[in-house]
Amino acid sequence: MNPWGWALLALTAARLAATAVLPLAPDEAYYRIWSRALAWGYLDHPPMVAAWIRAGTLVFGDTAFGLRVMGPVGLGLASLALWDAGRRLFPERPEAGVWAAALFNTTLFVNAGAVLVTPDTPQMVFWCLSLWALARLHASQDGRWWLAVGGMAGLTLLSKYTAVLLGAGIVLWVVLAARHWLRDWRLWVGGLLAVAVFAPVIAWNAAHGWASFAKQGGRAGTEATHPGLRFVWELLGGQIGLATPLVFLLCVAGVAAFRRRPAGGLLAALVLPGAALFLWQSFGSRVQGNWPAILYPAACLAAAGCLGPGWDRWRRPAVGLGLTLVVLGFVQAAWGPLPLPRRQDPSLARLGGWPGFVAEVEAARRAGGYGFIAAEEYGLAGELAFLLPGVPVVAISDRWKFFDLAPPPAVTGLLVRSERRGEGPPLWPGAVPEGGVTRARNGIEAEAYRLYRVTPREGMPPAALLP
Incomplete structure (x- = not known):
């Protein structure tokens, strides 16, 4: 095995260890409920993340490691796919695949996705596999690869709806730079295969009033009347931070230089439509920092293969800085050595203090003789259900009717x-105040909560007993 292979193996092992150390985030606990109530769709996303969690917990049990194990393994496979895609797209630059995978693996959002299971994780894996199939297609000109592209694109759509940007990029590339494929029946069969894989999600939405499509489609609206450039700068700053500064610089420069290489047009088509969409949305509403993450596999390939020799000296510092920030972020998330307040420490807000907090809530339940614990926030309900096995936990909100x-x-x-x-x-309805409790890590408050005495009654919003 070459040094690159050993480095990837060591990184995957470190990520697997991190999955067992970090507390479960509320969204992860919510997706765990999905895995116990498998369906072809949910209000928030398609079902792939639920299937991934179910697969991991069947083998490794209902633990944080079991919930997350598919992430490090899947992203290890995605890294191999990027490495091979770089070799195929840039045969004149044999090191392009290694550097593309290295840059990809030093970004903060990829490493967060490797240890915290969300729909972004399987989407990123299948997006990379789709890109790998496209690279094989481009390099070999063998139309049979369209079937692999279609299958992987369908699985990407089963992970998250923003995968439509993958299809948009492929269509743009074919129309502008690869029109000869329009005469090949295998292109059309690949497209039909992608639709067929995604069809159960369409059927689920049709049976549930198109609830999921409507919820996610409504996100591209206006959040503020006169936001100015506030969300634009927020988007730009978030991407510089989450990609890490030097990786972001290399990715932008690589995509800008796409005309220098024959494969650059394909990579630009997979980046620019999505980048334009997110930029447009930021003029009217907030773009979550993780949404553009799917653009970086192609951008990292462009950074590794399209830039001239003058950029080579920036690669090692980019990887070094990225890995340093990743390690610092993990240490803070796991143990919180820096006494940062919630507004400056996202890990405190999402991961901090859950075991102690849940123990206090359970003590209050026992002291009051209550038969169950309930929550309105879906993530909070998921955390309570995960950390209090054997205690009935009830979630209440309209989402539970699905x-x-x-x-x-x-x-x-x-x-x-x-x-x-x-x-x-x-x-x-009819909730009676009963005091409060605080969630904290190392004495720093993460969130404060109120407690209420409640009893099920007619006419209340949808509520469910969580598994």
Whole structure:
């Protein structure tokens, strides 16, 4: 095995270890519920993340490691795909594949996706595999690869709806630079295969009032009346930080230099439409930092293969800086050695203090003799269900009407509600205040919660007993 292979193996092992150390994030705990109630669709996303979690927990149990194990393994496979794609697209530059994979693996969002399981993780893996199939197609001109492209693109769509940008990029490339494929029946069969793979999600939406399509499609709206450039600068700053500064610089320069290489047009087509869409949206509403992550596999390939020799000296510093930031971020997320407040430390907000907090909530439940614990926030409900096995946990909100889960027990329970939801009344009718509790890490507050006494009654919003 060459040094690159050993480095990838060591990185995958480190990520696997991190999956067992980091506390579960609320979104992960929510997706765990999906894996216990498998369906072809959910209000928020397609079902692939649920299938990944289910596969991991069947082998390694209902643990943080079991929930997350598919992430490091899948991204290891994605890294190999990028390495081979670089070799195929830039045969004159044999090191392009190695550097593309190295740059890709030193970004913060890739490493976060490797240890925290979200729909972005399988989407990134299948996006890279789709890109690999496209590279094989471009290099060999063998139309049979369109079938692999279609299959992988369908699996990418089963992971997250933003995968439509992959299809848009492929169409743009074919129309502008590879029109000869329009006469090949295998292109059209590949497209039909992608639709066939995604068809169960369409059927689920049709049976549920198009709820998921409507929810995600509505995100491309206007969040502020006169936002100015606030969200634009936020998007740019977020990408510089999450990609790490030097990797971001190399990616932008590589895509800008796409005309220097025959394969550059394909890579630019997979980056520029998505970049334009996210930039357009940022003029009216916030773009979450993880959304553009899917553009970076192709951008890293462009950075490794399209830039001239003068850029070579920036690669090693980019990888070194990226890995340093990744290690620092992991240490802070796992142990919080820097006493940063919530607004400066996303890891505190999402990961900090859950075991102690849940223990306090359970103590309050026992002291009051309550039959269950309830929550309005889906992530909070998921955390309670994961960390309190054997204790009935009830979630209440409209999203639970899309799940086939048991109703809450007809006894008095304890509702936990974040103070960040404001001073309005809880969703649970007739809730009676019963005090409060705080979630903290190393004495630094992550979030404050109010407690309420509640009882199931007629006319309340949808509620479910979580597995």
